[in-house]
Amino acid sequence: xxxxxxxxxxxxxxxxxxxxxxxxxxxxxxxxxxxxxxxxxxxxxxxxxxxxxxxxxxxxxxxxxxxxxxxxxxxxxxxxxxxxxxxxxxxxxxxxxxxxxxxxxxxxxxxxxxxxxx
Amino acid sequence: xxxxxxxxxxxxxxxxxxxxxxxxxxxxxxxxxxxxxxxxxxxxxxxxxxxxxxxxxxxxxxxxxxxxxxxxxxxxxxxxxxxxxxxxxxxxxxxxxxxxxxxxxxxxxxxxxxxxxxxxxxxxxxxxxxxxxxxxxxxxxxxxxxxxxxxxxxxxxxxxxxxxxxxxxxx
Numbered sequence: 228x229x230x231x232x233x234x235x236x237x238x239x240x241x242x243x244x245x246x247x248x249x250x251x252x253x254x255x256x257x258x259x260x261x262x263x264x265x266x267x268x269x270x271x272x273x274x275x276x277x278x279x280x281x282x283x284x285x286x287x288x289x290x291x292x293x294x295x296x297x298x299x300x301x302x303x304x305x306x307x308x309x310x311x312x313x314x315x316x317x318x319x320x321x322x323x324x325x326x327x328x329x330x331x332x333x334x335x336x337x338x339x340x341x342x343x344x345x
Numbered sequence: 346x347x348x349x350x351x352x353x354x355x356x357x358x359x360x361x362x363x364x365x366x367x368x369x370x371x372x373x374x375x376x377x378x379x380x381x382x383x384x385x386x387x388x389x390x391x392x393x394x395x396x397x398x399x400x401x402x403x404x405x406x407x408x409x410x411x412x413x414x415x416x417x418x419x420x421x422x423x424x425x426x427x428x429x430x431x432x433x434x435x436x437x438x439x440x441x442x443x444x445x446x447x448x449x450x451x452x453x454x455x456x457x458x459x460x461x462x463x464x465x466x467x468x469x470x471x472x473x474x475x476x477x478x479x480x481x482x483x484x485x486x487x488x489x490x491x492x493x494x495x496x497x498x499x500x501x502x503x504x505x506x507x508x509x510x511x512x513x514x515x516x
Contacts, residue, residue, distance in 0.1 A: 243456040
Protein backbone atom coordinates (compact mmCIF):
# COMPACT_ATOMS: atom_id res chain seq x y z
CA UNK A 228 0.00 0.00 0.00
CA UNK A 229 2.73 2.38 1.06
CA UNK A 230 4.89 1.65 -1.94
CA UNK A 231 1.87 2.02 -4.23
CA UNK A 232 1.23 5.38 -2.64
CA UNK A 233 4.87 6.30 -3.08
CA UNK A 234 4.79 5.26 -6.72
CA UNK A 235 1.67 7.33 -7.27
CA UNK A 236 3.32 10.36 -5.71
CA UNK A 237 6.49 9.78 -7.72
CA UNK A 238 4.44 9.71 -10.89
CA UNK A 239 2.46 12.79 -9.82
CA UNK A 240 5.63 14.75 -9.11
CA UNK A 241 7.06 13.64 -12.44
CA UNK A 242 3.92 14.96 -14.12
CA UNK A 243 4.28 18.24 -12.25
CA UNK A 244 7.83 18.56 -13.53
CA UNK A 245 6.95 17.52 -17.05
CA UNK A 246 8.22 20.12 -19.44
CA UNK A 247 10.83 21.47 -17.01
CA UNK A 248 13.63 20.06 -19.14
CA UNK A 249 12.34 21.84 -22.22
CA UNK A 250 12.31 25.12 -20.34
CA UNK A 251 15.76 24.72 -18.85
CA UNK A 252 17.92 27.60 -20.06
CA UNK A 253 21.41 26.79 -21.39
CA UNK A 254 24.02 26.65 -18.66
CA UNK A 255 26.41 28.92 -20.53
CA UNK A 256 23.84 31.70 -20.59
CA UNK A 257 23.32 31.29 -16.87
CA UNK A 258 27.01 31.55 -16.13
CA UNK A 259 27.45 34.80 -18.02
CA UNK A 260 27.32 37.57 -15.51
CA UNK A 261 24.59 40.06 -16.21
CA UNK A 262 24.37 43.44 -14.53
CA UNK A 263 21.94 43.23 -11.62
CA UNK A 264 18.49 44.40 -12.56
CA UNK A 265 17.65 47.67 -10.94
CA UNK A 266 14.14 48.06 -9.75
CA UNK A 267 12.41 51.30 -10.48
CA UNK A 268 12.65 53.73 -7.54
CA UNK A 269 9.25 55.17 -8.37
CA UNK A 270 7.17 53.00 -6.00
CA UNK A 271 9.46 54.06 -3.15
CA UNK A 272 9.15 57.70 -4.12
CA UNK A 273 5.37 57.41 -4.22
CA UNK A 274 5.37 55.70 -0.80
CA UNK A 275 7.62 58.33 0.76
CA UNK A 276 5.61 61.19 -0.77
CA UNK A 277 2.35 59.66 0.54
CA UNK A 278 3.80 59.28 4.03
CA UNK A 279 5.11 62.85 4.00
CA UNK A 280 1.70 64.14 2.87
CA UNK A 281 -0.06 62.14 5.59
CA UNK A 282 2.32 63.46 8.25
CA UNK A 283 1.87 67.02 6.99
CA UNK A 284 -1.91 66.68 7.08
CA UNK A 285 -1.77 65.26 10.61
CA UNK A 286 0.47 68.15 11.75
CA UNK A 287 -1.88 70.70 10.15
CA UNK A 288 -4.91 69.13 11.79
CA UNK A 289 -3.23 69.12 15.19
CA UNK A 290 -2.33 72.80 14.77
CA UNK A 291 -5.71 73.93 13.52
CA UNK A 292 -8.09 71.94 15.62
CA UNK A 293 -8.42 73.30 19.15
CA UNK A 294 -8.23 71.17 22.25
CA UNK A 295 -11.39 69.33 23.22
CA UNK A 296 -13.76 71.26 25.57
CA UNK A 297 -12.66 70.94 29.18
CA UNK A 298 -16.22 70.37 30.43
CA UNK A 299 -19.48 69.56 28.87
CA UNK A 300 -21.77 72.45 28.11
CA UNK A 301 -24.52 73.04 30.64
CA UNK A 302 -27.77 71.24 30.07
CA UNK A 303 -26.11 68.03 29.02
CA UNK A 304 -26.44 66.15 32.26
CA UNK A 305 -26.97 62.51 31.61
CA UNK A 306 -29.44 60.78 33.83
CA UNK A 307 -30.06 57.09 33.83
CA UNK A 308 -33.61 55.74 33.88
CA UNK A 309 -32.76 53.80 37.05
CA UNK A 310 -31.39 56.77 38.98
CA UNK A 311 -34.54 56.84 41.15
CA UNK A 312 -33.42 53.55 42.73
CA UNK A 313 -30.55 55.39 44.37
CA UNK A 314 -32.90 57.85 46.07
CA UNK A 315 -33.52 56.06 49.37
CA UNK A 316 -35.88 57.53 51.96
CA UNK A 317 -34.09 60.21 53.97
CA UNK A 318 -31.22 60.51 51.51
CA UNK A 319 -31.94 64.22 51.13
CA UNK A 320 -31.31 64.72 54.86
CA UNK A 321 -28.01 62.91 54.60
CA UNK A 322 -26.86 65.05 51.72
CA UNK A 323 -27.65 68.42 53.31
CA UNK A 324 -26.61 70.07 56.55
CA UNK A 325 -29.74 71.36 58.40
CA UNK A 326 -29.79 75.13 58.78
CA UNK A 327 -30.67 76.28 62.27
CA UNK A 328 -32.30 79.64 62.70
CA UNK A 329 -30.75 81.96 65.36
CA UNK A 330 -33.96 81.78 67.50
CA UNK A 331 -33.90 77.98 67.54
CA UNK A 332 -30.29 78.08 68.76
CA UNK A 333 -31.27 80.32 71.67
CA UNK A 334 -34.12 78.00 72.62
CA UNK A 335 -31.80 75.06 72.54
CA UNK A 336 -29.31 76.75 74.86
CA UNK A 337 -32.04 77.77 77.30
CA UNK A 338 -33.48 74.27 77.48
CA UNK A 339 -29.98 73.02 78.27
CA UNK A 340 -29.56 75.47 81.10
CA UNK A 341 -32.93 74.48 82.50
CA UNK A 342 -31.92 70.83 82.54
CA UNK A 343 -28.78 71.81 84.48
CA UNK A 344 -26.30 71.52 81.68
CA UNK A 345 -23.89 74.47 81.39
CA UNK B 346 37.25 21.58 -5.30
CA UNK B 347 38.59 23.84 -8.03
CA UNK B 348 36.56 25.90 -10.44
CA UNK B 349 36.76 23.26 -13.19
CA UNK B 350 35.30 20.60 -10.90
CA UNK B 351 32.56 22.94 -9.76
CA UNK B 352 31.62 23.84 -13.34
CA UNK B 353 31.53 20.17 -14.25
CA UNK B 354 29.25 19.39 -11.31
CA UNK B 355 27.01 22.33 -12.19
CA UNK B 356 26.76 21.12 -15.79
CA UNK B 357 25.72 17.67 -14.59
CA UNK B 358 23.18 18.95 -12.11
CA UNK B 359 21.89 21.85 -14.20
CA UNK B 360 18.55 20.32 -15.32
CA UNK B 361 17.79 19.02 -11.82
CA UNK B 362 18.82 22.33 -10.27
CA UNK B 363 16.53 24.22 -12.61
CA UNK B 364 13.65 21.86 -11.81
CA UNK B 365 14.31 22.46 -8.10
CA UNK B 366 14.47 26.22 -8.64
CA UNK B 367 11.15 26.05 -10.50
CA UNK B 368 9.63 24.18 -7.60
CA UNK B 369 11.00 26.73 -5.11
CA UNK B 370 9.59 29.56 -7.24
CA UNK B 371 6.20 27.91 -7.77
CA UNK B 372 6.95 27.23 -11.41
CA UNK B 373 7.64 30.82 -12.30
CA UNK B 374 10.31 30.23 -14.95
CA UNK B 375 11.80 33.73 -15.11
CA UNK B 376 12.12 33.95 -11.33
CA UNK B 377 13.59 30.44 -11.21
CA UNK B 378 16.15 31.42 -13.83
CA UNK B 379 17.19 34.48 -11.84
CA UNK B 380 17.41 32.50 -8.62
CA UNK B 381 19.46 29.77 -10.23
CA UNK B 382 21.79 32.21 -11.92
CA UNK B 383 22.42 34.06 -8.70
CA UNK B 384 23.07 30.70 -6.97
CA UNK B 385 25.59 29.73 -9.65
CA UNK B 386 27.33 33.07 -9.36
CA UNK B 387 27.55 32.66 -5.60
CA UNK B 388 29.00 29.20 -6.02
CA UNK B 389 31.53 30.29 -8.63
CA UNK B 390 32.71 33.48 -6.94
CA UNK B 391 33.08 31.67 -3.60
CA UNK B 392 30.37 33.55 -1.73
CA UNK B 393 28.79 30.16 -1.11
CA UNK B 394 31.51 27.67 -0.22
CA UNK B 395 31.12 23.89 -0.44
CA UNK B 396 32.41 22.44 2.84
CA UNK B 397 31.95 18.80 1.70
CA UNK B 398 29.76 17.99 4.68
CA UNK B 399 27.10 16.63 2.31
CA UNK B 400 26.88 15.75 -1.36
CA UNK B 401 27.39 18.56 -3.86
CA UNK B 402 23.79 18.16 -5.01
CA UNK B 403 22.40 18.58 -1.49
CA UNK B 404 24.55 21.64 -0.92
CA UNK B 405 23.71 23.22 -4.29
CA UNK B 406 20.00 22.66 -3.70
CA UNK B 407 20.24 24.37 -0.32
CA UNK B 408 21.97 27.37 -1.95
CA UNK B 409 19.17 27.54 -4.53
CA UNK B 410 16.55 27.27 -1.80
CA UNK B 411 18.08 30.11 0.20
CA UNK B 412 18.25 32.25 -2.96
CA UNK B 413 14.61 31.52 -3.72
CA UNK B 414 13.59 32.49 -0.18
CA UNK B 415 15.49 35.79 -0.52
CA UNK B 416 13.90 36.44 -3.88
CA UNK B 417 10.46 35.74 -2.43
CA UNK B 418 11.11 38.16 0.42
CA UNK B 419 12.33 40.86 -2.00
CA UNK B 420 9.33 40.28 -4.22
CA UNK B 421 6.95 40.46 -1.28
CA UNK B 422 8.57 43.67 -0.08
CA UNK B 423 8.45 45.18 -3.54
CA UNK B 424 4.81 44.23 -3.98
CA UNK B 425 3.96 45.55 -0.54
CA UNK B 426 5.58 48.88 -1.36
CA UNK B 427 3.01 49.74 -3.98
CA UNK B 428 4.89 47.70 -6.55
CA UNK B 429 1.79 45.68 -7.26
CA UNK B 430 -0.18 48.87 -7.73
CA UNK B 431 2.47 50.44 -9.89
CA UNK B 432 3.19 47.51 -12.12
CA UNK B 433 -0.47 46.75 -12.59
CA UNK B 434 -1.81 43.31 -11.96
CA UNK B 435 0.96 40.76 -11.81
CA UNK B 436 1.03 38.02 -14.39
CA UNK B 437 -0.13 34.68 -12.97
CA UNK B 438 2.68 32.33 -12.03
CA UNK B 439 1.68 29.67 -14.52
CA UNK B 440 0.47 30.87 -17.87
CA UNK B 441 -1.66 28.22 -19.48
CA UNK B 442 -0.67 27.48 -23.02
CA UNK B 443 -2.37 25.65 -25.82
CA UNK B 444 -0.19 22.63 -25.19
CA UNK B 445 -1.67 22.23 -21.72
CA UNK B 446 -4.86 21.07 -23.34
CA UNK B 447 -3.19 17.71 -23.52
CA UNK B 448 -4.22 15.33 -20.80
CA UNK B 449 -0.75 14.71 -19.44
CA UNK B 450 -0.06 18.41 -19.12
CA UNK B 451 -3.38 18.98 -17.47
CA UNK B 452 -2.45 16.38 -14.92
CA UNK B 453 0.84 18.16 -14.33
CA UNK B 454 -1.01 21.41 -13.79
CA UNK B 455 -3.39 19.71 -11.37
CA UNK B 456 -0.52 18.26 -9.39
CA UNK B 457 1.22 21.65 -9.30
CA UNK B 458 -1.98 23.20 -8.04
CA UNK B 459 -2.28 20.54 -5.35
CA UNK B 460 1.36 21.08 -4.41
CA UNK B 461 0.68 24.79 -4.18
CA UNK B 462 -1.91 24.10 -1.50
CA UNK B 463 0.62 22.38 0.74
CA UNK B 464 2.77 24.19 3.27
CA UNK B 465 6.09 25.28 1.74
CA UNK B 466 8.17 22.78 3.72
CA UNK B 467 5.83 19.91 2.95
CA UNK B 468 6.03 20.75 -0.74
CA UNK B 469 9.80 21.00 -0.60
CA UNK B 470 10.37 17.71 1.16
CA UNK B 471 8.01 15.83 -1.16
CA UNK B 472 9.64 17.33 -4.24
CA UNK B 473 13.11 16.50 -2.98
CA UNK B 474 12.22 12.94 -2.06
CA UNK B 475 9.83 11.92 -4.81
CA UNK B 476 11.18 13.86 -7.76
CA UNK B 477 14.84 14.47 -7.03
CA UNK B 478 15.32 11.13 -5.32
CA UNK B 479 16.94 12.47 -2.16
CA UNK B 480 16.62 10.70 1.16
CA UNK B 481 14.64 12.44 3.90
CA UNK B 482 17.95 13.07 5.66
CA UNK B 483 19.40 14.84 2.61
CA UNK B 484 16.14 16.73 2.16
CA UNK B 485 16.47 17.92 5.76
CA UNK B 486 19.99 19.12 4.89
CA UNK B 487 18.70 21.05 1.89
CA UNK B 488 15.88 22.57 3.90
CA UNK B 489 18.09 23.41 6.86
CA UNK B 490 15.86 21.62 9.38
CA UNK B 491 16.33 18.71 11.78
CA UNK B 492 15.71 15.21 10.48
CA UNK B 493 12.71 14.75 12.80
CA UNK B 494 11.16 17.97 11.51
CA UNK B 495 11.67 16.87 7.92
CA UNK B 496 10.05 13.51 8.72
CA UNK B 497 7.00 15.25 10.17
CA UNK B 498 6.69 17.50 7.09
CA UNK B 499 7.15 14.45 4.87
CA UNK B 500 4.41 12.42 6.57
CA UNK B 501 1.92 15.26 6.77
CA UNK B 502 2.64 16.47 3.25
CA UNK B 503 2.31 13.00 1.82
CA UNK B 504 -1.01 12.41 3.54
CA UNK B 505 -2.36 15.77 2.39
CA UNK B 506 -1.12 15.45 -1.19
CA UNK B 507 -2.60 11.97 -1.54
CA UNK B 508 -5.93 13.32 -0.27
CA UNK B 509 -5.82 16.34 -2.57
CA UNK B 510 -4.99 14.24 -5.61
CA UNK B 511 -7.77 11.78 -4.74
CA UNK B 512 -10.19 14.70 -4.53
CA UNK B 513 -8.97 16.02 -7.88
CA UNK B 514 -9.48 12.66 -9.52
CA UNK B 515 -12.91 12.22 -7.96
CA UNK B 516 -14.02 15.66 -9.21
